[in-house]
Amino acid sequence: MKSLFGLVILLAITSCTPKETGPVEEAKAFQEELNTQFAKEDESPLTPEDLATFEGLEFFPVDTSFRVIAELTFHKDSQPFLMKTTTDRLPVYKLYATAEFTLKGKEYSLEIYQSQDLIGDPEFNDYLFLPFTDKTNGKSSYGGGRYLDLSIPDGDKMIIDFNMAYNPYCAYNSEYSCPIPPSGNDLDLEVRAGVMAYGKH
Numbered sequence: 001m002k003s004l005f006g007l008v009i010l011l012a013i014t015s016c017t018p019k020e021t022g023p024v025e026e027a028k029a030f031q032e033e034l035n036t037q038f039a040k041e042d043e044s045p046l047t048p049e050d051l052a053t054f055e056g057l058e059f060f061p062v063d064t065s066f067r068v069i070a071e072l073t074f075h076k077d078s079q080p081f082l083m084k085t086t087t088d089r090l091p092v093y094k095l096y097a098t099a100e101f102t103l104k105g106k107e108y109s110l111e112i113y114q115s116q117d118l119i120g121d122p123e124f125n126d127y128l129f130l131p132f133t134d135k136t137n138g139k140s141s142y143g144g145g146r147y148l149d150l151s152i153p154d155g156d157k158m159i160i161d162f163n164m165a166y167n168p169y170c171a172y173n174s175e176y177s178c179p180i181p182p183s184g185n186d187l188d189l190e191v192r193a194g195v196m197a198y199g200k201h
Helices: 006-017 023-038 048-052
Strands: 067-074 092-103 106-115 125-131 146-151 157-161
Touching: 023 157, 092 125, 092 157, 146 157
Parallel strands: none
Antiparallel strands: 067 092, 067 157, 092 106, 106 125, 125 146
8 A cells, every 4th residue: 555645745845845945835846746646657546547537636725824833742651552544454553742733823732643664664764644634524625534744853843734734545546545533633623724625626
């Protein structure tokens, strides 16, 4: 199964864009890279039928108010657990940190996870996974929630940019097995940022 495509795209953006690039330009570069990957037969999660007519994903307009600075509480002693997926597959994760932030004038928190399957891979050993749901799911965004790929920060703060939120592969092809966002990672607002539902707009 292909996965972590958001992180791969972010790595490409980091290596190819100037350091002075702002958040709007970074989000647009993310969109372009995502569309480029989806158009490639050997990388796309789309079915052959959808790939044949693919013209691009739908995105919410870039909105920097959905780019927040989060305070992190780390969970160094957390125990590995099996995360539920859309199939019988049960990947192993650990709760890495709780992120607390202000969004649209309200306080929220989300749990950030670390894959125990990837921690030994030099390319992904700093990879962090943030699955979440919000009030756009099943309407303007995919019903099963969306994902964010993050990296281990240097300190106890990190930027979370929901403009980089993407759909799990299951949104495009039922053959994939995708982690289900834990119930505690539900945001009680519409996150109108990132990738929209496929094929509805």
